[in-house]
Amino acid sequence: MAQDRGAGRVIIPERPIFVLPPKRSAMNHVVEFFKRKPLGAVGAVVAVILVFVAIFANMLANHDPYTIRVAEIFSGPTSDTWLGTDHLGRDVYSRIVYGARISLYVGIMSSFIGCTIGLVIGVASVHFGGLTDLIVQRFIDGMMAFPSLILAIAIMAALGASLNNVVIALAIVYIPSTARILRSQSMVIKEMDYVLAARAVGAGNWRIIIRHMMPNCFALFIVIVTIHLGGAIIAEASLSFLGVGTPPNVPSWGGMLNGAAQSYVKTAPWVAIFPGLAIVVVVFSWNLLGDALRDVLDPRLRGTG
Amino acid sequence: MGTYIARRLIWTPFLLLMVTFVTFALGRFGPGDPVEILQGQYSNPEVVQRIREQKGLDDNIISQYGRYLSDMSQGDFGESFKYRGRSVGELLQKRMWVSAQLASAALLLSISLGIPAGVFAALKQGTWWDTATVVTTLIGQSMPVFLTAPGVLIIFALKLDILPTHGWGGFFDTRIILPAMVMGIPGVAILARLTRASTLDVVSQDFVRTARAKGLAEITVRRRHILRNALIPVITTLGFSLAGLASGAVIVEGFFGIPGVGLLAIESLFSRDYPVIMALTLLGTTFFVLANLLIDLTYPFLDPRIRLGGDYVAG
Numbered sequence: 001m002a003q004d005r006g007a008g009r010v011i012i013p014e015r016p017i018f019v020l021p022p023k024r025s026a027m028n029h030v031v032e033f034f035k036r037k038p039l040g041a042v043g044a045v046v047a048v049i050l051v052f053v054a055i056f057a058n059m060l061a062n063h064d065p066y067t068i069r070v071a072e073i074f075s076g077p078t079s080d081t082w083l084g085t086d087h088l089g090r091d092v093y094s095r096i097v098y099g100a101r102i103s104l105y106v107g108i109m110s111s112f113i114g115c116t117i118g119l120v121i122g123v124a125s126v127h128f129g130g131l132t133d134l135i136v137q138r139f140i141d142g143m144m145a146f147p148s149l150i151l152a153i154a155i156m157a158a159l160g161a162s163l164n165n166v167v168i169a170l171a172i173v174y175i176p177s178t179a180r181i182l183r184s185q186s187m188v189i190k191e192m193d194y195v196l197a198a199r200a201v202g203a204g205n206w207r208i209i210i211r212h213m214m215p216n217c218f219a220l221f222i223v224i225v226t227i228h229l230g231g232a233i234i235a236e237a238s239l240s241f242l243g244v245g246t247p248p249n250v251p252s253w254g255g256m257l258n259g260a261a262q263s264y265v266k267t268a269p270w271v272a273i274f275p276g277l278a279i280v281v282v283v284f285s286w287n288l289l290g291d292a293l294r295d296v297l298d299p300r301l302r303g304t305g
Numbered sequence: 306m307g308t309y310i311a312r313r314l315i316w317t318p319f320l321l322l323m324v325t326f327v328t329f330a331l332g333r334f335g336p337g338d339p340v341e342i343l344q345g346q347y348s349n350p351e352v353v354q355r356i357r358e359q360k361g362l363d364d365n366i367i368s369q370y371g372r373y374l375s376d377m378s379q380g381d382f383g384e385s386f387k388y389r390g391r392s393v394g395e396l397l398q399k400r401m402w403v404s405a406q407l408a409s410a411a412l413l414l415s416i417s418l419g420i421p422a423g424v425f426a427a428l429k430q431g432t433w434w435d436t437a438t439v440v441t442t443l444i445g446q447s448m449p450v451f452l453t454a455p456g457v458l459i460i461f462a463l464k465l466d467i468l469p470t471h472g473w474g475g476f477f478d479t480r481i482i483l484p485a486m487v488m489g490i491p492g493v494a495i496l497a498r499l500t501r502a503s504t505l506d507v508v509s510q511d512f513v514r515t516a517r518a519k520g521l522a523e524i525t526v527r528r529r530h531i532l533r534n535a536l537i538p539v540i541t542t543l544g545f546s547l548a549g550l551a552s553g554a555v556i557v558e559g560f561f562g563i564p565g566v567g568l569l570a571i572e573s574l575f576s577r578d579y580p581v582i583m584a585l586t587l588l589g590t591t592f593f594v595l596a597n598l599l600i601d602l603t604y605p606f607l608d609p610r611i612r613l614g615g616d617y618v619a620g
Contacts, residue, residue: 144593145593146548148549150589284447
């Protein structure tokens, strides 16, 4: 080898062959995104506010969201209770602020966990191919055959009402569709030269899946998580509204609309209107953000709505 | 074509077998016991035990499942636990027809509003109309059914007082309007967004330019070249909208007091009414599989380049 130096020598050209574009900071990307997608920017701002409210809920709320005050049942908005009180005299504003925590927690956790499992299943199913792929895909067919809300209700009926059970139920609901979408992406990736190269240097199955195939699904993965997040917030609210989600004392936006809020909507509209508004505004903003992210990161996905 | 359908259909029984077994096992191993729920808080353990034996709930799960399958193959779906003395078939028949009518009305609304709205937005791309349509549909998609339901009730029944709020009178009755509207709105939004996206993809294709260049009337270009191609992904998603409709039905039927399967589904889940749950699962899965097969079969009519058959394509 020592004599044979010429063959493997790296020729360094005097001028660089590639001219790399000037390196742009993260800030530049953000500014660019805001310019190109003003609606998405609005969504991003509301999403940031939601995260802020969720983190600092204990500072922003001016009452304890759980305290029942019988003397102040259904009092309208005042300077003390800004958005009025509900049928147990609990402060609606404080419950909405704490509700942001619940919504965000359930939204992020369920879509992230569900999509991650979907990612692994989708990629692994393509990688192993053949019979494995066939069986896994039939299984996914089976899961997809259940309407999502009914599947979630069934899981909740089996697990019992609790916050983390909502996360589990919704995560399961998001597995099949994510696995399907990422499967089609992986089919393209599988044929790439770098996968072949990895195999050639002796990488094992799971190393190829985790180090080579999954990272290349990442942009798509982020988009899917964002898109599911808005849906997960609605799903949590729907489950709590039906009384099978979070336990009734927990300040969840959907739960706040359940029961008494409906019966007394004519006499005390604020109990129902404000949580309802919170759901619509937040989900709308996430959808705006998800749309914009999808257009920027993966325009091919435009059809997956 | 024939072999393609056969191939797809071969899978169906296996899929159904798998789905029913999982549902069956979940029910039997999950918490909650139908007999105890039925007997209420002050149940007599002896009575509970006797009923359990009568229904064969203490046998091992495989033999229970086997018995269920053999009954089912003879068209016997068992007897509801909750509505004692009534067979599942009898319980479901009327309700299914009701839900099917409601769902068709909602779907009709989604298609007849959503697709034109999407095409309209795409043809006006970049204008104020486009943005307005996009934002409106996104709001429609962000509204949970349990908010739109009271919303339309307040507007059309309470304030305007032009539509009835409650009950069921069949497809050609004014009482179907509000629930169908509530169930249809998310579908309108989703279909409009999808149609817009796929129309945008199609209008920039070469064959559209060619069609215009050879002097076809604009209306012909739009109908024969743009719309027909743009509809393919939209129709694929229709299959999934059906599942979405079923989810909506659960809440909407409760709100408007409609005696359909949605209400029954929730009721049976909470009373652990196994025979009803099983029948609903079976029905739902069969319907979903057949609907998607039907959708696949429409592709060659829209785009003659698509040939069914060849390799089995999942989904």
